[in-house]
Amino acid sequence: MSGEPKIGVWVCECGGNIGDYVDVQRVVEAIRPEVAYARRERYLCSKPSIENIKRTVQRLGLNRVVLACCTPKMHRETFASNLEEVGLNRALLEMVNIREQCSWVHKDDPEGATRKALDLIRGGIERARVSRPLEAKRAKSIPEVLIIGGGVAGITASLRLAEYGLRVHLVEKRPSIGGHMIQYPKVFPTLDCSQCILTPKMASVSNNPNIHLITYAEVVEVSGVPGEFHVKVRLKPRGVDPEKCIGCGTCSRVCPVEVPSEYNMGLGPRKAAYIPFPQAVPSVYTIDFEACTRCGKCVEACPRDAINLDDEERILELDVGAIILATGFELYDANDLPRYGYGRYPQVVTSLEMERILDVNGPTGGQLINPRTGKEFRRVAYILCAGSRDTENGKPYCSRVCCLYALKQAQLLLDRGVEVWIHYIDIRTPGRRYEEFYLETQRKGALFVKGKVVELIPEGDRIVVRGEDMMLNRMVENPVDLVVLCPPVIVTDETHKLAEMLRIPVDEDGFILERHPKLDPVATKRDGVFACGMVLGPKDIQTTTAEAEAAAMKAVNFLSAERLIEPNKAYLINPDLCDGCGECVEACPEAAISIADGKAVINEMLCSGCGACIPACPRGALDQQGLSEEQLKAQIRGILERSEAEVKILAFVEMEVAYTAVDLAGLARLEYPSSIRIIPLPSMSRLKLEHILYAFAHGADGVMLLEAPEHEGPYGKAHVISEERADDYRWELEDHGVDSFRLWYSRVYVPDWRKLKKVFTTFHDMIADEGPLDEEIRIQLREELD
Amino acid sequence: MPLGSGETLRLGEKLKPFRERVKELSGEDVGLCYQCGACSSGCPLTDEMDLLPSTVMRMVQLGVEEVLDSKTIWICSSCFTCQVRCPRGIDVANVMEALRQLVLRRKYDRVSIDLLPPEELRELPQIALVSCQRKLTG
Numbered sequence: 001m002s003g004e005p006k007i008g009v010w011v012c013e014c015g016g017n018i019g020d021y022v023d024v025q026r027v028v029e030a031i032r033p034e035v036a037y038a039r040r041e042r043y044l045c046s047k048p049s050i051e052n053i054k055r056t057v058q059r060l061g062l063n064r065v066v067l068a069c070c071t072p073k074m075h076r077e078t079f080a081s082n083l084e085e086v087g088l089n090r091a092l093l094e095m096v097n098i099r100e101q102c103s104w105v106h107k108d109d110p111e112g113a114t115r116k117a118l119d120l121i122r123g124g125i126e127r128a129r130v131s132r133p134l135e136a137k138r139a140k141s142i143p144e145v146l147i148i149g150g151g152v153a154g155i156t157a158s159l160r161l162a163e164y165g166l167r168v169h170l171v172e173k174r175p176s177i178g179g180h181m182i183q184y185p186k187v188f189p190t191l192d193c194s195q196c197i198l199t200p201k202m203a204s205v206s207n208n209p210n211i212h213l214i215t216y217a218e219v220v221e222v223s224g225v226p227g228e229f230h231v232k233v234r235l236k237p238r239g240v241d242p243e244k245c246i247g248c249g250t251c252s253r254v255c256p257v258e259v260p261s262e263y264n265m266g267l268g269p270r271k272a273a274y275i276p277f278p279q280a281v282p283s284v285y286t287i288d289f290e291a292c293t294r295c296g297k298c299v300e301a302c303p304r305d306a307i308n309l310d311d312e313e314r315i316l317e318l319d320v321g322a323i324i325l326a327t328g329f330e331l332y333d334a335n336d337l338p339r340y341g342y343g344r345y346p347q348v349v350t351s352l353e354m355e356r357i358l359d360v361n362g363p364t365g366g367q368l369i370n371p372r373t374g375k376e377f378r379r380v381a382y383i384l385c386a387g388s389r390d391t392e393n394g395k396p397y398c399s400r401v402c403c404l405y406a407l408k409q410a411q412l413l414l415d416r417g418v419e420v421w422i423h424y425i426d427i428r429t430p431g432r433r434y435e436e437f438y439l440e441t442q443r444k445g446a447l448f449v450k451g452k453v454v455e456l457i458p459e460g461d462r463i464v465v466r467g468e469d470m471m472l473n474r475m476v477e478n479p480v481d482l483v484v485l486c487p488p489v490i491v492t493d494e495t496h497k498l499a500e501m502l503r504i505p506v507d508e509d510g511f512i513l514e515r516h517p518k519l520d521p522v523a524t525k526r527d528g529v530f531a532c533g534m535v536l537g538p539k540d541i542q543t544t545t546a547e548a549e550a551a552a553m554k555a556v557n558f559l560s561a562e563r564l565i566e567p568n569k570a571y572l573i574n575p576d577l578c579d580g581c582g583e584c585v586e587a588c589p590e591a592a593i594s595i596a597d598g599k600a601v602i603n604e605m606l607c608s609g610c611g612a613c614i615p616a617c618p619r620g621a622l623d624q625q626g627l628s629e630e631q632l633k634a635q636i637r638g639i640l641e642r643s644e645a646e647v648k649i650l651a652f653v654e655m656e657v658a659y660t661a662v663d664l665a666g667l668a669r670l671e672y673p674s675s676i677r678i679i680p681l682p683s684m685s686r687l688k689l690e691h692i693l694y695a696f697a698h699g700a701d702g703v704m705l706l707e708a709p710e711h712e713g714p715y716g717k718a719h720v721i722s723e724e725r726a727d728d729y730r731w732e733l734e735d736h737g738v739d740s741f742r743l744w745y746s747r748v749y750v751p752d753w754r755k756l757k758k759v760f761t762t763f764h765d766m767i768a769d770e771g772p773l774d775e776e777i778r779i780q781l782r783e784e785l786d
Numbered sequence: 787m788p789l790g791s792g793e794t795l796r797l798g799e800k801l802k803p804f805r806e807r808v809k810e811l812s813g814e815d816v817g818l819c820y821q822c823g824a825c826s827s828g829c830p831l832t833d834e835m836d837l838l839p840s841t842v843m844r845m846v847q848l849g850v851e852e853v854l855d856s857k858t859i860w861i862c863s864s865c866f867t868c869q870v871r872c873p874r875g876i877d878v879a880n881v882m883e884a885l886r887q888l889v890l891r892r893k894y895d896r897v898s899i900d901l902l903p904p905e906e907l908r909e910l911p912q913i914a915l916v917s918c919q920r921k922l923t924g
Contacts (some may be wrong), residue, residue: 419802421797427820439818442815442818442820442874443815443817445817446817447817449797450821469844469848471821471840471841471844472795472844472848472850474792474795475795476795476796476797477794477796477797478796478797478798479797479798
């Protein structure tokens with residue numbers, strides 16, 4: 001059904017999301033003479049609209065469809081599969097993004113937005129005109145899941161997936177799973193013994209044959225595609241053979257080295273040969289090589305000969321279909337809240353330290369003694385929002401759990417006769433049985449003072465909390481033995497690194513961005529990658545558990561469906577053109593090309609579709625499915641040739657990472673100049689100098705190459721090759737009379753999407769200042785290219 | 787009398803006995819008050835008070851004895867609107883009575899009926915007179 005192109009174009013108003021800024025009617029009228037059919041729709045993604053498209057395609061015998069609406073990452077799949085039902089090959093569907101990359105970012109410039117939408121749609125039309133049908137292949141995903149983080153979230157998700165029958169690899173950075181929950185003596189609002197309810201689950205993890213537990217390890221590299229990720233895990237040297245270790249503890253008893261125990265928040269010691277806590281899973285000792293003096297006493301003492309002080313780190317490689325990120329939280333460093341004197345006054349502790357003090361297995365054996373002073377405490381003040389809900393000194397968000405855990409700790413203290421004061425700005429108890437828990441805490445005698453405390457004054461052995469009682473409109477001074485700070489919960493240090501590796505965006509507070517905050521809360525922006533627990537934002541254990549179960553279900557769903565393998569492979573146009581020079585072999589980052597019988601042979605299974613080989617071929621013998629030379633040039637021409645924009649900037653954007661970042665800028669409604677027109681590419685290494693010259697010849701005043709970072713982009717090395725090429729192109733442009741500053745190259749990290757506004761504006765301003773490219777140069781370029 | 791503002795209040799152990807005493811006398815746990823303001827909101831006599839009922843509750847909660855110097859505890863007519871509306875189930879009027887008790891036990895009458903001129907006695911509503919006396923105290 002390809003044949004003579006018969007194109008239908010639909011332009012969506014998206015309610016007012018597009019229609020309020022882009023004059024959709026004007027756009028439709030302008031393109032109507034150029035195509036077989038053009039129509040505007042209020043909501044293109046609605047069922048009646050989709051049915052209407054299908055009917056129209058059949059009725060008019062349309063063989064190309066161009067849909068101008070939101071980002072293709074939103075609805076492309078829906079449209080493509082619906083159109084397949086009426087016989088339209090998915091390669092003949094062209095999506096034009098006029099929402100995230102047009103109407104949402106040019107709200108102040110409706111004229112510019114309308115012109116831009118028209119240009120982008122013409123780009124889509126011209127590209128569709130030369131599109132050819134392609135057969136997509138389907139593949140099964142690897143039925144294994146990687147879960148990063150062995151706290152209550154990771155444990156719950158692991159157990160669910162293992163129950164379902166999938167193979168799970170659970171990676172935990174510490175020597176034992178259990179996370180923070182295992183540090184709490186009790187949990188709110190039930191005052192259950194936390195260790196009593198979590199330990200059986202930890203044991204189930206270690207006993208479940210479907211769960212591959214990898215502790216004392218960290219994920220260092222993630223490559224591949226959703227459904228087929230390749231993961232490298234660094235196993236830290238443990239010094240103890242887990243197969244041989246029986247957990248007898250002899251090594252620890254003879255070890256002469258003491259260091260602060262992480263499990264006890266540094267309030268008590270542990271040995272260099274240690275198990276973090278008695279119920280640790282796996283029940284295996286660990287040698288802390290940073291502290292170990294290599295005296296060898298443990299080696300001698302071990303009855304099982306399990307210790308090897310020359311142990312080295314190892315890299316474990318895993319192939320998984322889906323990944324769940326469950327790396328939890330840590331507390332904001334109280335040392336960075338200088339007003340509260342943490343570290344300066346020994347009477348100031350954090351809430352996590354207090355959890356350990358309250359634990360019978362904690363540093364004081366559960367006695368109400370400040371481990372830093374050795375003194376008993378009888379009066380305690382809690383400072384809530386010690387850094388939370390503070391845009392200037394801390395974090396702007398509510399940490400959500402502090403009110404409740406402070407109430408919990410207060411109850412535990414009050415039960416033992418300690419006087420408890422809680423200095424708060426609002427007590428927030430949204431959650432089942434939480435308000436009742438607050439009332440119960442009041443019944444037990446906790447006293448509440450509304451007013452944010454920012455001043456502590458030492459007074460003998462005590463410390464005076466100075467603040468306002470806003471109810472009495474009067475200053476109060478509260479002399480107490482111990483001050484407990486409730487600092488913000490934040491994502492762990494390694495989460496940002498993992499987010500980069502997984503190519504998923506984080507929000508302004510560092511938490512993982514959900515695919516949709518309301519309707520898809522445990523999926524990330526990337527297919528096959530899910531998250532649960534605190535890494536998505538502050539929350540209680542109950543919600544964390546629910547999210548973990550949801551994330552497990554999402555992973556199951558994802559792995560059950562067959563994946564579509566995009567037909568995006570490089571191919572040899574004509575073997576006669578190839579002289580076997582091997583330049584493409586050199587350029588291919590995937591080693592997918594070889595030379596056989598003097599001709600290039602491309603292995604389709606290995607080809608990732610990055611396009612890096614195509615510009616490398618000196619004879620122009622290579623092309624790419626779905627992104628042919630013809631299509632690319634048609635799109636460039638379509639966008640630029642008849643554009644009425646005053647400044648014309650063509651931005652080639654890497655279509656996974658950088659494109660997502662540009663979409664996020666749209667979602668946040670960041671305003672940038674409407675001169676920017678975007679063409680997505682798998683990698684900037686797909687571009688020949690010829691394409692850039694072609695853009696200048698057809699009207700561009702500036703060309704941007706926005707590449708994915710090497711380790712985040714789907715095509716790894718291809719994203720590096722492009723940088724070298726761009727450098728060369730810049731010099732070669734000068735040879736063609738185009739100033740090199742008219743070519744911009746930069747890398748876009750998803751988490752840094754806010755910077756895009758600056759990037760676009762800076763380049764636009766520079767090009768606008770320098771004025772348009774000389775018309776004579778354009779004419780000359782066109783002659784050269786023809 | 788610096789009620790409601792002024793001098794910094796020290797929340798030390800010294801405040802505890804007063805708190806406990808009021809609790810003992812009234813039988814009410816003022817610690818349950820979360821300062822929503824419902825007692826003041828429904829009170830018909832707030833215009834005449836120097837402290838709002840909710841402020842009285844707060845002062846008792848913290849153990850601030852100066853509350854005994856307030857007019858409010860005498861103006862309260864024990865109409866019970868506050869305790870009907872209190873979302874934490876505190877009988878506010880009982881607390882007011884306990885506070886009056888504490889004053890009266892110092893053998894101090896704020897209003898002596900004998901000294902009131904007859905014309906004022908005629909004007910005053912009966913409930914106000916009752917409230918000046920030792921209500922619920924026998």
